[in-house]
Amino acid sequence: MLKSSFHNARSALPFILPALLLIVLFVFLPILFNLYYSMFRWSAFERNGVFVGLDYYVKLFQDPIFYTALKNNSLYAVISLLFQVGGGLVIAAILEEKVIRRWQPLFRTVFFLPAVISISVVGLMWQLLYNPEIGLINGALKAIGQTQWMHSWLGDSKTAIYAVVAVSQWQYTGYMTMLFLIAMHKIPGELYEAAMIDGANRLRTFFHITIPQLREMILVGSMITVIGAFKVFDEVYVMTFGGPGRSTEVLGTMLYRAAFRNDEMGYASTIGTAIFVITLGLSLLQMRLAKTGQEV
Amino acid sequence: MFALTRKMVVLGALVLSLVASGCSSSPSSGNGQSASEPSADGKVELKFLHKWPQPEYAPYFEEVIKEFESQNPTIKVKVEAVADEPMKDKLRVIMGGGSVPDIMFSWSGEFARKFVRSGAAMDLTEALNADPEWKNGFIPASLQPFVSNDKNYGVPLRFNGKFFVYNKEIFDKYQLQKPKTWDEFLQLLDKLKRAGETPIILGNASPWAAIHYLTGLNQKLVPADVRMKDYNPESGEFTDPGYIRALQYLKELKDKGYFNDNINSSSHDMATQMFFAGKGAMMYLELEEFQQVQKSMQAAFDFFPLPAIAEGKGNQNFITGAPDGFIVSSKTQHPKEAIAFLKFLTSKQNAEKLVKQIGWPSPIVGATNTDTALKQVAEAVDMMKSAEGMAEWLDTDVHAKIADSYLSNIQLLLDGTKSPEDIMKEVQGVAQEVKQEVKQ
Numbered sequence: 071m072l073k074s075s076f077h078n079a080r081s082a083l084p085f086i087l088p089a090l091l092l093i094v095l096f097v098f099l100p101i102l103f104n105l106y107y108s109m110f111r112w113s114a115f116e117r118n119g120v121f122v123g124l125d126y127y128v129k130l131f132q133d134p135i136f137y138t139a140l141k142n143n144s145l146y147a148v149i150s151l152l153f154q155v156g157g158g159l160v161i162a163a164i165l166e167e168k169v170i171r172r173w174q175p176l177f178r179t180v181f182f183l184p185a186v187i188s189i190s191v192v193g194l195m196w197q198l199l200y201n202p203e204i205g206l207i208n209g210a211l212k213a214i215g216q217t218q219w220m221h222s223w224l225g226d227s228k229t230a231i232y233a234v235v236a237v238s239q240w241q242y243t244g245y246m247t248m249l250f251l252i253a254m255h256k257i258p259g260e261l262y263e264a265a266m267i268d269g270a271n272r273l274r275t276f277f278h279i280t281i282p283q284l285r286e287m288i289l290v291g292s293m294i295t296v297i298g299a300f301k302v303f304d305e306v307y308v309m310t311f312g313g314p315g316r317s318t319e320v321l322g323t324m325l326y327r328a329a330f331r332n333d334e335m336g337y338a339s340t341i342g343t344a345i346f347v348i349t350l351g352l353s354l355l356q357m358r359l360a361k362t363g364q365e366v
Numbered sequence: 367m368f369a370l371t372r373k374m375v376v377l378g379a380l381v382l383s384l385v386a387s388g389c390s391s392s393p394s395s396g397n398g399q400s401a402s403e404p405s406a407d408g409k410v411e412l413k414f415l416h417k418w419p420q421p422e423y424a425p426y427f428e429e430v431i432k433e434f435e436s437q438n439p440t441i442k443v444k445v446e447a448v449a450d451e452p453m454k455d456k457l458r459v460i461m462g463g464g465s466v467p468d469i470m471f472s473w474s475g476e477f478a479r480k481f482v483r484s485g486a487a488m489d490l491t492e493a494l495n496a497d498p499e500w501k502n503g504f505i506p507a508s509l510q511p512f513v514s515n516d517k518n519y520g521v522p523l524r525f526n527g528k529f530f531v532y533n534k535e536i537f538d539k540y541q542l543q544k545p546k547t548w549d550e551f552l553q554l555l556d557k558l559k560r561a562g563e564t565p566i567i568l569g570n571a572s573p574w575a576a577i578h579y580l581t582g583l584n585q586k587l588v589p590a591d592v593r594m595k596d597y598n599p600e601s602g603e604f605t606d607p608g609y610i611r612a613l614q615y616l617k618e619l620k621d622k623g624y625f626n627d628n629i630n631s632s633s634h635d636m637a638t639q640m641f642f643a644g645k646g647a648m649m650y651l652e653l654e655e656f657q658q659v660q661k662s663m664q665a666a667f668d669f670f671p672l673p674a675i676a677e678g679k680g681n682q683n684f685i686t687g688a689p690d691g692f693i694v695s696s697k698t699q700h701p702k703e704a705i706a707f708l709k710f711l712t713s714k715q716n717a718e719k720l721v722k723q724i725g726w727p728s729p730i731v732g733a734t735n736t737d738t739a740l741k742q743v744a745e746a747v748d749m750m751k752s753a754e755g756m757a758e759w760l761d762t763d764v765h766a767k768i769a770d771s772y773l774s775n776i777q778l779l780l781d782g783t784k785s786p787e788d789i790m791k792e793v794q795g796v797a798q799e800v801k802q803e804v805k806q
Binding site (some may be wrong): 111113114115200201202203204222223224225227228312313314315316317324327329330331332333334335 | 410454455458459461462480481483484486573625626629630631634640715766767770771774775777778781783803
């Protein structure tokens with residue numbers, strides 16, 4: 071086995087090499103460069119930077135905005151896990167129910183649709199929906215008489231981050247649902263039949279058959295969601311750009327602000343390294359937990 | 367180990383050349399003053415970057431360029447336009463990369479000085495002095511903000527000021543007069559408020575809108591020499607009590623309910639639409655927006671500048687505003703052509719066309735008059751000419767990091783989560799940091 075695969079590797083090398091070269095040049099080298107650049111103070115205007123060593127790393131850990139961003143990213147991760155993975159799983163299970171299965175294609179399309187809309191469009195659309203004067207959300211609350219719930223959703227530094235996170239749930243829960251549906255179709259029907267004969271109800275089959283059978287998919291989905299939550303940028307950029315104040319700042323917008331607003335390219339590189347370390351850590355955790363990374 | 371096939375060598379070379387060409391995009395021209403070299407077809411190509419891609423403005427530039435090209439058949443102007451907010455990012459990105467346009471948009475003040483400090487902007491002093499007719503064509507106050515160390519680094523295209531525009535219908539209804547002092551202003555706001563009107567409309571989702579209030583308030587409340595020292599990144603301290611007072615003045619307007627609700631979640635565009643629809647008595651607007659007001663608002667309008675503040679230690683006869691215009695890249699291969707184009711762009715004829723066609727006030731002497739412009743625009747330009755100075759936009763007049771601190775904190779001031787004292791403490795901290803960095 072080992073021998074033959076070694077032989078294969080030899081003959082495969084010419085085919086892999088171009089891709090390998092590209093990955094090294096465009097992924098691994100930039101990561102190293104980024105580490106190097108994070109030790110200099112330099113701006114886009116002046117190429118020759120001042121060597122500052124690890125100053126920026128010290129600064130990063132003293133920067134209160136870094137902790138705001140970490141908190142917001144974590145919030146993103148937790149809420150996304152709950153809604154996208156948890157909610158997606160429940161929705162998928164409901165769609166698999168016999169009564170609804172006939173309508174499944176319709177619901178699948180409806181739920182999946184938000185995932186294919188461009189994020190700028192989604193951002194602008196939700197900005198309108200959230201608008202306190204003319205937006206649909208406050209309008210709906212008013213229509214049902216719940217005026218005490220009306221709110222300046224994106225304009226209040228205490229609630230803005232939740233408003234932004236909610237949009238991601240709206241957009242990607244359907245995507246997760248699709249992934250779970252596909253995985254569910256692979257579960258042998260006999261398992262359910264046997265359980266039914268033994269007198270198990272729907273809830274029991276969900277917990278004792280569906281979830282264990284989907285274990286792999288749930289792990290993968292969770293990791294995609296969590297890593298995605300730490301890389302999030304565009305939703306926040308389009309809807310609030312980290313504001314009001316710095317209340318919705320995430321690592322991505324923090325990096326962007328440092329680089330392209332404040333001309334602190336070195337600091338931006340440092341933030342980039344932090345994002346890299348966090349996502350790498352999460353990826354390693356995923357491989358560890360899933361063990362069978364091959365199937366993905 | 368393994369045989370390299372011919373195809374692989376080719377592929378490898380291709381990849382490497384791709385990468386190499388990406389890396390070598392850093393400026394290859396040695397000095398900016400080199401003689402222009404026409405390209406293969408004998409034409410010189412000028413790259414021109416401006417910030418008005420909107421359909422109401424872009425055609426003006428297209429027409430002017432077409433005219434210029436027909437008069438100078440050896441020059442071809444390649445235009446690129448990005449909008450206001452993205453321009454701040456775009457300029458930083460292109461400066462980092464290689465392909466810097468020959469002529470690019472810039473705000474005046476610190477925003478332009480940053481390019482001067484890094485050697486990216488060409489010195490235009492000689493060109494201006496060589497052609498007195500051109501130089502004297504500009505209103506001096508519009509050329510001055512582009513000066514750094516007694517050298518001209520930019521040429522203004524338009525002259526912009528900030529004024530309270532009011533809905534005459536509402537003012538007439540309650541028999542209100544233009545206020546001259548801050549106290550009169552507050553009384554007026556109070557009357558409007560009590561009558562059930564929204565006195566001022568403000569959309570601060572992009573926080574520059576509120577920063578423009580602070581631009582004028584800082585200028586009026588802080589002594590000029592102190593302010594200029596603080597706005598200079600090398601000596602900024604921001605310890606004058608006037609800065610805190612300025613924030614308190616703004617906060618007072620908010621706390622007394624003189625603004626509309628939901629300031630931080632309305633965009634400036636949405637707010638202007640509300641104002642046009644008559645849902646508020648006044649709005650703090652730029653001169654360049656006057657034409658839009660005329661077109662879109664049913665009621666007649668008039669304007670007044672930020673009122674004088676009795677206790678203020680700054681000069682009360684300043685107007686908030688600044689010119690914006692163009693700088694020439696120090697790396698340009700075609701300095702002569704670039705200057706020729708700028709001269710054409712700022713000729714009196716084109717300036718008049720600019721005023722007439724898009725309603726912007728021009729920095730060219732005599733171009734903005736009652737024949738070419740709206741009555742109010744001409745009046746405002748006269749006011750700006752007779753003012754003793756201009757308070758340039760705070761967010762482009764201080765170092766980018768200080769501006770960023772101000773910009774993000776002003777939203778927190780207006781939603782009540784941060785006090786003026788805390789904000790200034792933070793600004794002072796950033797100013798110290800900036801001072802250290804600039805000195806090194």
